[in-house]
Amino acid sequence: MATTKEVKLLLTCCRSCRSLRGPQSRAFAALVPGVSQVDNNSDFLGKKPHRKHPGILRLPHLQLPQALANAAQLLLLERPVRNIEKQVQALTNYLWSRHLPVEPEELQRRAADLEKKFLENQDSAQTEERLHRAVLHALRRTTYHWQKLSYNEELGLIYMAGRLDGGFAAVFRAFHEIQARIPDFQPQTLMDFGSGTGSVAWAAHSTWGQSLREYVCVDSSAAMLGLAEKLLKGGSESGKPCIPGVFFRQFLPVSPKVQFDVVVSAFALNELPSKADRTKVLQNLWRKTSRFLVLVENGTKAGHRLLMDARNLVLQEKETSPPDLEPGFVFAPCPHELPCPQLTASKSLVCSFSQAYHPIPFSWNKKPKEEIFSMVILARGSPKETNRWPRITQPVLKRPRHVHCHVCCPDGHMQHAVVTARRHGRDVYRCARVSSWGDLLPVTVPSEFPLSPAEDEEPTERSRKGQFRQQRSYVEYPYGELVISLGFFFVFLLESLALQYCHGDAGGSAVQEEEWGGAHDFGIHKHPPVPLPSRGPLRTLVLLLSLSFHSVFEGLAVGLQTTVAATIQLCVAVLAHKGLVVFSVGLRLLRIGIGSRWALFCILSLTLMSPVGLALGMTVAEGASGPGHRLAQAILEGVAAGTFLYVTFLEILPRELASPEAPLAKYGCVAVGFAFMALIALWA
16 A cells, blocks of 8 residues: 555656756747746636636527527427428538538639640540530539529528527527626627528627617528527517517618628628628628627638638738728637637648527437637727637646646747646646636736747747747756755665664664564564664654654645545545554554553654655645746655655565565565556556
8 A cells, every 4th residue: 555655746746847847838839837827917816706807708509589589489489390390400511511612713713724634635536515515524523613692481490490599509509708808898780691590680689689789690591580580579570570670671781971889790601602792791791890899600611711711801901901990810719910820730620619409399419519610800990908818729638736728829820738736836727627618717927928029920940949048947957856855865864773773783774663573584584673672762753753753744745635536545545654654653652561651642743744745745845826826836846756765666666575485476566556556656
């Protein structure tokens, strides 16, 4: 028990002591060990627990407004659709797998390449008509055939049954981003381009219902506008609207002076037939935006690329925008205005998010679902007005004592950060552990360690070394191993003092006598029991000091743990070990014949050492996060690791290997135990 516990703690302590060497990650990451700090400008650490830090944006399972769900069910009862379940599934799959239409220029380039290829590989005597047919046939096989959807009453009902709840969840999550980060924002007007079933108006009413006075829903399909109006009136044409101030239009407002506080385009840009049409619509939507432009699409490569094109277009409008309009910046999800690192990576990735929701309770639609979507929120004003914190772009992997986070950093790079309490600080670690996909990490880098250089966008190796010269100076010497060695030699010194004062009376070390005390079997013959030490208090004091030092650092190791599971596991191991130790000490004191008062004092002193170490470790672990705190924690854990190193390899293993019985079996047990702990450390 003691050997396994000590080897395990030694592995973890050695890993934690690497923090003394300074940061090992690249200089331009947002989560730099020993440098990054929690942004506590709002003093949330003093008012809220870490699980409620201001970067938490995730929402529980969303529920559609009851009036909307009832209206949708009523419409399907009044107007049944044949094979509704299969048609809903087919339409949902089609919309999810849909690609953007191929541009005419790209189509002409492909045709020219195919024609050139056919002329090189086939008989030049073929007629021009046959060549033309061959090119057209190849284009039909290799080019995505995009078609515009024409919604009639039946297709509108199918779309409502399949996409009303998911669209509501995605848009509500986007609105929640604005509301959570700017709670004082109270919009009065909203325009929804490509309104469809009107889910945007319902989501906006659920978010800002007390302040919104005007909702303008624009859709080119008269059937969809009629369906949205019926849903608004509870499923009938003559009912009272559930949301006042909603207006339906088939065209965008013509006047350039008409602006709205919030402009939304949800799952509508991919319905436009060409890039030129999308550019024209986006420019019009941005001109009509006074504060926020919210764009939402499917969480696919096509949807993400479409949103990134729209983002770049709006950011380029800064130079040509009228002087009376404020320039734009990216409010979410990007913490920067640089090119998207997901698209510039060697393997293009999708920046998407997930929102769980309860669907409309149709007969085939009862289980909770998740909506995967991509979004871009553009705002007018200055980015200094908002927090530019790293965004978590993938599900967070939580492991014992560390967390894997993939974040998009304010410097325009992606970072895979392994966050630990020892390297990054307790506050950063706890915030990362309670965060999830789509949240913001409230982390900043002090001004003396800038995220990006002032000279060039791409830093040179020389500039990186200059910025972190102070931290990297620690890398030149293995301070962590030095601290562990100091702990080893300190226990060695205590043992040597015990032997020095009792040089003629004892044949083993103090810890040996306490833990084993008795005869030693060396195979062919047996040594007699170790002679009893002198009865004077000096020998007992030295023995007590050595064991107390060992106990203090055992308790210290327990108190320095950062998770409940690790604390309980190590605490159980220490309790089992210390029970045997105290029993052996009491037995030894009785054999020596020491007085009852002195024996009681020794036992009480020894039993209190582990709680003292535990309290010291908890004090250090709960202290304010900072370089000094992490240095003290690493030094104390290193010294504790040194004591366990001494006890394991100079006290326990020599006794076990002194007897020649089954030496290979003993070696095998040690090797298997070490390999097992190495695998545990690798997994942890």
